[in-house]
Amino acid sequence: xxxxxxxxxxxxxxxxxxxxxxxxxxxxxxxxxxxxxxxxxxxxxxxxxxxxxxxxxxxxxxxxxxxxxxxxxxxxxxxxxxxxxxxxxxxxxxxxxxxxxxxxxxx
Numbered sequence: 001x002x003x004x005x006x007x008x009x010x011x012x013x014x015x016x017x018x019x020x021x022x023x024x025x026x027x028x029x030x031x032x033x034x035x036x037x038x039x040x041x042x043x044x045x046x047x048x049x050x051x052x053x054x055x056x057x058x059x060x061x062x063x064x065x066x067x068x069x070x071x072x073x074x075x076x077x078x079x080x081x082x083x084x085x086x087x088x089x090x091x092x093x094x095x096x097x098x099x100x101x102x103x104x105x106x107x
Contacts, residue, residue, distance in 0.1 A: 002028065002032075004028060005025065005028045005029075005032075008021055008024055008025040008028060009025065012025060017048075019045060019049045019052040019055075022041055022044070022045050023041075023042070023045060023052065023054060023055060023058075025041060026038045026041035026042045026045070026058065027058065029041065030058070030062065035062055035065065035066055038058075038062055039059065039062050039063065039066070042055050042058055042059040042062065043059065046059060046075065046078070050078075050082055051082060051086060053079065053082060053083055053086060053088055053091045054091070055079075056075055056076060056078065056079025056080075056082065056083075056091075056095055057076075057079065057091070057094055057095060057098060059072075059075050060072045060075050060076040060079065060095070060098055060099075060102075061098070063075060064098075064102060069102060072102060073099065073102060073103070076095050076098055076099040076102070077099065079091070079095045080092055080095045080096055080099070083095060
């Protein structure tokens with residue numbers, strides 16, 4: 001386990017509700033190639049903290065990468081709705097772009 005990852009695990013043990021720490025830990029798993037664990041953490045984060053918008057893009061990418069296009073489309077659409085509710089046009093545009101690339105087969 002990397003030093004950064006072990007620190008994140010300790011932070012998460014102290015505060016299991018911290019969305020940023022869970023998100024960062026998921027990205028660590030992604031960088032190690034443990035996509036299943038990264039997806040699991042991000043799915044849990046989406047379910048428990050649907051307003052943590054960065055999660056949708058990362059989860060969408062991972063689902064696409066693992067061949068789960070239908071699930072990716074659903075998560076990206078949900079993220080677009082959440083971004084619209086939050087008034088976050090930048091995130092909404094990024095999610096729409098990824099979804100369009102997915103639907104056009106550009107990924």
